[in-house]
Amino acid sequence: MKRKVIASVIGAAALVGLAASSYGQGQVVFNTYASTGYFPVTYGAQAQTALSVGQYAVGSNVNVELGYFLGTSSDASQFTLIPATLEAVGTDAEPVNSTGPSATGYIEGAIVANVPGYASGPVSFEILAWVASGNGAGNGSFAGSQYSDINNIFTWTESSIATGQSAAGYFQALNGNAVLNPVPEPTTLALAGLGALASLMAFRRKKA
């Protein structure tokens, strides 16, 4: 009898554990057009020159994707991407965060980003942004684009997001934006590396 009671208790505990894990998910709407505050994807100075575009002229040629980290982090290598959030930015112009210059480049869709494993507390997000079509798109992917935010991925932390049956909200702590800049080609990087190596060897020879 005692054994039966213990078995039932263990069974109940297992059920509770199962329920907890199945509800471990947060939700947030991937949208920077209506978030608090709201900031568009922009072109950095080098990209503006190379592509002959304005800083606030990002259009639907640019794709974005959201990544998350459970907790507080600004280390992009720790983040996990949410593939379902991949989309092109919108084309509606709005003053940046109400008071800035008129800009396009906001994420206007209403994709509900599900954050697995989230129960409560802070969660950090990153926005990958890249030119995905037209001039500078490369093969259209984040890794293959010639203009992206790969060298300075924009991250920020929300104190909490909705869970369970609570409606997914907009971001509440957005405080900056993804900036598109030229991505050095691998050959350029290799040449730069060789140059550095040659300089080092020349320096050592001189010293010897």
Next chain:
Amino acid sequence: MRTKTLLIAAAALAATVISSEAQVYSGVVGYVNVVLPAGTFALVATPLDDGTNTVTSVGANLPNKSLIEIWNGTGFTASSKAGGVWTPPDLAVPPGTGFFVNSKTAITNTFVGQVDTAVGASTTNSVPAGTFVLAGSTIPFTGDLNDTNLNLGPTLANKSLVEVWNGAGFNASSKAGGVWTPNLTLSVGEGFFIQSKTATNWVQTLPAN
């Protein structure tokens, strides 16, 4: 005839979350059927005034061990049914309030009552700014976010948000440049979250014949 056509709305919602049908004549008692799956949360709303509008009245046909959850602005207040009694019994569920139902068994729940809006008249729902409201249409209309009978989408300002429950999470639509993306369909008997960018009066009109 037009009114009757509009009000005899039959709708099947996406997936298996919920389906509904309605037979309502303005000023006369009518009903809205909502099909509820077993053991799964469904997001519903009744447009009908049943006289008391509490969990006890709207959940009268639900089986024991069922649950109703009502949005309180930041979370949910729940009532459960045991021995035929809802506890607590008097949580208010006025027409136009969305709420979650988790029925113990699969059931077609029938909301009975009358539309509070007279034929040719309008009803105004105040929607606050920046706060999630769990709502439903107070007139049994089916339509998308551009529908002018339902009149929700055209009323809300840019940067507003509407979310419908898909059985496991939410599908959302956001308004930018006057356009809803995506253009969600809202059905009779369906509840949905609204987050309006500005304080707004959502006005609905029951068309005259």
